[in-house]
Amino acid sequence: GDSVTQMEGPVTLSEEAFLTINCTYTATGYPSLFWYVQYPGEGLQLLLKATKADDKGSNKGFEATYRKETTSFHLEKGSVQVSDSAVYFCALSRTGGFKTIFGAGTRLFVKA
Amino acid sequence: NAGVTQTPKFQVLKTGQSMTLQCAQDMNHEYMSWYRQDPGMGLRLIHYSVGAGITDQGEVPNGYNVSRSTTEDFPLRLLSAAPSQTSVYFCASSYGDGLNEKLFFGSGTQLSVL
Numbered sequence: 001g002d003s004v005t006q007m008e009g010p011v012t013l014s015e016e017a018f019l020t021i022n023c024t025y026t027a028t029g030y031p032s033l034f035w036y037v038q039y040p041g042e043g044l045q046l047l048l049k050a051t052k053a054d055d056k057g058s059n060k061g062f063e064a065t066y067r068k069e070t071t072s073f074h075l076e077k078g079s080v081q082v083s084d085s086a087v088y089f090c091a092l093s094r095t096g097g098f099k100t101i102f103g104a105g106t107r108l109f110v111k112a
Numbered sequence: 113n114a115g116v117t118q119t120p121k122f123q124v125l126k127t128g129q130s131m132t133l134q135c136a137q138d139m140n141h142e143y144m145s146w147y148r149q150d151p152g153m154g155l156r157l158i159h160y161s162v163g164a165g166i167t168d169q170g171e172v173p174n175g176y177n178v179s180r181s182t183t184e185d186f187p188l189r190l191l192s193a194a195p196s197q198t199s200v201y202f203c204a205s206s207y208g209d210g211l212n213e214k215l216f217f218g219s220g221t222q223l224s225v226l
Contacts, residue, residue, distance in 0.1 A: 004154075032213050034213075034214075036215075041219075042219055042220075043116070043202055043204075043217030043218050043219045043220055044155075044202070044204075044215070044217045045217065046214045046215070049213070049214070051213075089154060089155070093213050095208075095213075098143060098160065098162065098208060099145075099157055099160060099170065100145075100157075100204075100213075100215055101157075102147075102154040102155040102156075103154050104152055104153055104154040105154050
């Protein structure tokens with residue numbers, strides 16, 4: 001069945017450092033891929049998404065490119081801020097968000 | 113806009129007790145779902161619904177019941193709580209039309225079963 005694997009955390013960075021969080025998926029066909037973010041004490045919210053191969057999703061300085069050949073959707077940001085400290089979830093969905101599958105989540109700490 | 117509203121935010125139960133976690137959305141979304149979040153395991157789907165009167169099981173449905181009598185509400189029932197059900201529970205909804213796949217989440221219910 002479909003699955004999502006993302007790098008274990010926590011990831012600790014200094015402010016203005018470069019961020020990469022790896023995500024790979026297993027699925028047949030062409031699912032939509034997502035990154036969700038969860039701030040402390042809150043529910044998840046969509047950060048970015050890509051719906052087909054080679055698409056790049058971007059939002060708030062974060063980017064991820066849908067790589068069909070490597071089945072990957074790595075999250076990157078060129079310069080992190082303390083306010084980016086959160087848990088990041090990679091996810092995939094086939095139809096309308098139904099049965100969206102999530103990775104285990106990666107906690108990011110950014111130090112001032 | 114209220115979005116997805118979950119109640120209660122915190123709950124402590126004793127083993128064997130029953131309770132209902134409430135979820136309501138005001139966006140006229142057809143699709144609603146319940147997830148549990150456990151450390152190191154991400155979010156796992158418990159039950160979902162594609163419209164009023166229609167529900168189906170997700171990955172971890174045992175010990176939970178759902179119903180969908182209206183488009184707005186999707187309560188989750190724990191029939192006989194067990195310590196293994198200690199978790200954070202999230203309700204989520206979406207338009208479910210294949211074009212708008214974004215899930216909208218509630219703020220969660222933290223449940224402890226003693």
